[in-house]
Amino acid sequence: MRSTLTAVVAALLLLALGGGAALAHQTKAVGPEGEYLVIVGFEKEPIFTDERNGLDLIIRRAADREPVANLEQTLFVEIIAPDGQARRELPIRARHGQPGSYTADILLSQPGVYTLRIWGYIFDVAFEEEFQTHEVTPLAELRFP
Amino acid sequence: MAASTGALHWTAVLVTALAAVIAWAAPQPVLGHAFLEASDPAEDAVLTAMPAAVRLQFSEPVEVGASIFKVYPLPHEEDPLRLKAAASQLVNEVLTARRDQDRRADAGLAASGAVADDIQILLKEDLPTGPYVVMWRVLSIDTHVTQGFFVFQVQPDGGP
Numbered sequence: 420m421r422s423t424l425t426a427v428v429a430a431l432l433l434l435a436l437g438g439g440a441a442l443a444h445q446t447k448a449v450g451p452e453g454e455y456l457v458i459v460g461f462e463k464e465p466i467f468t469d470e471r472n473g474l475d476l477i478i479r480r481a482a483d484r485e486p487v488a489n490l491e492q493t494l495f496v497e498i499i500a501p502d503g504q505a506r507r508e509l510p511i512r513a514r515h516g517q518p519g520s521y522t523a524d525i526l527l528s529q530p531g532v533y534t535l536r537i538w539g540y541i542f543d544v545a546f547e548e549e550f551q552t553h554e555v556t557p558l559a560e561l562r563f564p
Numbered sequence: 565m566a567a568s569t570g571a572l573h574w575t576a577v578l579v580t581a582l583a584a585v586i587a588w589a590a591p592q593p594v595l596g597h598a599f600l601e602a603s604d605p606a607e608d609a610v611l612t613a614m615p616a617a618v619r620l621q622f623s624e625p626v627e628v629g630a631s632i633f634k635v636y637p638l639p640h641e642e643d644p645l646r647l648k649a650a651a652s653q654l655v656n657e658v659l660t661a662r663r664d665q666d667r668r669a670d671a672g673l674a675a676s677g678a679v680a681d682d683i684q685i686l687l688k689e690d691l692p693t694g695p696y697v698v699m700w701r702v703l704s705i706d707t708h709v710t711q712g713f714f715v716f717q718v719q720p721d722g723g724p
Contacts (some may be wrong), residue, residue: 489652489713493645515597515710540649542656 431503443553448481449546456481459535459550467558468527474498474509476521478541486519494521501531501555530557586607598624598704600712607714608644614718616686617674618685618698620691625681626702628673632659633685635670638715639694647715659699667697679705693718 431438444460466472474496478487491513499506501521509523532554538547602621605611618635634652641647658664669691674684685698694717701711 453639487656493649494653515708540645540652542649542653543646553658 445550446537447548450544453481455541466555467556468530469558474523478519479536488518495539497536499534501529527555597708597710598622598626598702600685605716608690609716611718614722617684620683624680624704625679628676628680634668634698635685635696635698637669638697640694641683651715655699688721693720
């Protein structure tokens, strides 16, 4: 109950204070008390196929929204294609100059909804969560004429 | 012949321009920043004896006086991932802490000048065996700040 409340409050704070890009991101509270927020999206949203993009993974402390840095060695992300067959573990790196922000480069080649499995440790909190991306649109839909 | 030479010239110009655009648009690692290139002990090394110093080799020179280098002992932990998690928590807690000499395993830096890409962190004498974390926050001469850490262990029997 407490973790749910923490997540709701944190999500409202993010909506109130976050930028436009953060609106498309998804947030889950992890830990026995919902101590940490795992916020996931992509650098470029909406997401199109066949253009360079990147994971946008943000870890914050739920209580005060302080970013949690230095987790790049204990966070792991696997991306699963819409068909559920192809999967790849992404090499996570910390974003330079943005504590608590992590990324991995990727180019999505199939339209549809991808699954992101994220697991590891945030300090002493072990977690594993799945996120679904928003619909990835074929880049061809933008072509004109 | 002149026509084909002209076509060749323009092809070369186009290829060069295309290469320039690709080079400009391609994802670039932040070149010029000081990233750790090598260390002794190496990341995740298991040693049989405590070294006298830790050596860090950066990709670019760093402003030594404006940078932080520390070595801390870690609690024993069998699981390597949990050990790294404990290290990351400690780094967040103590990297910028002041007056923490008593808790640290290092005794400061060997003389390396105001700017250096090769840093030697001296270790205290008679340190116990076990895991240690080496952490740093460096100001490179291009004024960018980077930070990182790694773990090494000292086990007289060489470990499992």
